[in-house]
Amino acid sequence: MSEKPVILFESYPDFDGGVLAVYNELVKRGYDKKYDLVWAVYSDFNLKTDYKVVKFFNCNSQEKQNIIKRTKCIIDSNRYIQKFSPNVYRLFLPHGFSLKKCSNYNRSIGLVDAIVSTSDEMLKLDQKIWPERIKDRFIITGMPNMDILFHPKNLYDSGLIRELTGSDKKFHKIIGWLPTYREHRCWCSNKNAFEYGLPAIQNYSEYEKLNDVLKNNNDLLIIEMHHAQAKNYQKLNNCSNIIFTDISIRSKYKISIADMLGNFDALLTDYSSVYHAYVILNRPIGLIIPDLPIYAKVHGFSCNYLEWVKGDCILDNSDLRKWLDNISKNIDSSKAEREFCLNRIHKYKDDKSSQRVVDYLIKSAKL
Numbered sequence: 001m002s003e004k005p006v007i008l009f010e011s012y013p014d015f016d017g018g019v020l021a022v023y024n025e026l027v028k029r030g031y032d033k034k035y036d037l038v039w040a041v042y043s044d045f046n047l048k049t050d051y052k053v054v055k056f057f058n059c060n061s062q063e064k065q066n067i068i069k070r071t072k073c074i075i076d077s078n079r080y081i082q083k084f085s086p087n088v089y090r091l092f093l094p095h096g097f098s099l100k101k102c103s104n105y106n107r108s109i110g111l112v113d114a115i116v117s118t119s120d121e122m123l124k125l126d127q128k129i130w131p132e133r134i135k136d137r138f139i140i141t142g143m144p145n146m147d148i149l150f151h152p153k154n155l156y157d158s159g160l161i162r163e164l165t166g167s168d169k170k171f172h173k174i175i176g177w178l179p180t181y182r183e184h185r186c187w188c189s190n191k192n193a194f195e196y197g198l199p200a201i202q203n204y205s206e207y208e209k210l211n212d213v214l215k216n217n218n219d220l221l222i223i224e225m226h227h228a229q230a231k232n233y234q235k236l237n238n239c240s241n242i243i244f245t246d247i248s249i250r251s252k253y254k255i256s257i258a259d260m261l262g263n264f265d266a267l268l269t270d271y272s273s274v275y276h277a278y279v280i281l282n283r284p285i286g287l288i289i290p291d292l293p294i295y296a297k298v299h300g301f302s303c304n305y306l307e308w309v310k311g312d313c314i315l316d317n318s319d320l321r322k323w324l325d326n327i328s329k330n331i332d333s334s335k336a337e338r339e340f341c342l343n344r345i346h347k348y349k350d351d352k353s354s355q356r357v358v359d360y361l362i363k364s365a366k367l
Contacts, residue, residue: 002036005072007367008054010040011095012078013227013247015051016256018093018116018353019077021144022361025354031367038067040081047251056081073365082110089113089365091357093144096273097345098125099308100180101300106130114139114364116357118276119347129302139360142346142353145258146280150351152262158253161220164243171220171241173328176264178257179288180226180272182295196236197225199270199288206317207236213321214241217328222260226272266327268314271295275309279342280349284332285311286323308344310337 007026011019023037031037040056054067057079071088074081077095092115106129115130117123117138127135155161155174162168182193194201201207214221221242238244250256261267261277266284269275278285287309289295296305312334314320326333342349348356361367 004036006036006070007073008071010076018144021354025358097276098129098302099273121344141356142348144354144357147351147354148258149262152259155263160253173219173265175221175266177223177268178274199290200317200320211239211241213324286314287311288314290315310341
């Protein structure tokens, strides 16, 4: 059994986001030789992976206790891992941006030694929604997962698109659709407001019409439902120019959400903080928000949504088809407004956030 000190990582989905970017930067600098780099996962985790993992959540094994005893540093982003002792250094990488109201979740963060933000303007929002005790712990470095967007793994070369489309065909444009959750998988008791779980698709005929537009333009639409969305909707099957992914499919090819975003020529989303990530690429964004008043009432926002999120507003299937057609024709009608948001949200517009975070971590945590 190894006796090396441990750096303990957590993300959800596993092996993803900013935590993965920091992990990769530490490996690049050789810290996997000095430390055991271990990922904390649920007790029922059973995927094949090359990463070192420990069944940590909903588990109290001897292996977990051994990891806790050897942990020098925690880097988490979703399922909080509280500091085991004052000698453990904890870096928290928010898995999203300060858009939704998450008061109960934020209050439970516990003690952190550092938490990442992206700009002076975003810091003002961050300090409003996180507990008073950590307001002086913010560092403005940029989010590490942004780096992957600039150098994503190619979806064709990885084999992901080949598996899902059944061919080696190359498409004119790849468009992503990443909706947020409306009903959370842990506390949902209602039927989904949208039959297929997607706004702007009210019936199967509308789904087929979307595929027809994409097919005519030789474009591909990749949809991934939010990992927290309750399975309270009718599942759609892949068709010629629309395919669905999820963590189990992507993990086979070691493709992260950031890799996906970096491959998209345009993005469809709504109230998801994925907007704040993708905007750094300054590519077209469509906002499918027919339920904005309802969502604001049920979930709430920490800021004025329409002030902080700019893109092409889409309210129904007809709007969506027009938008897809415009994207194929390289029409980007909300570029100026979107660039305002980009400059407001991101101080750094480069691929060096992981380096800045790890530089800070090495010095502060004395790695």
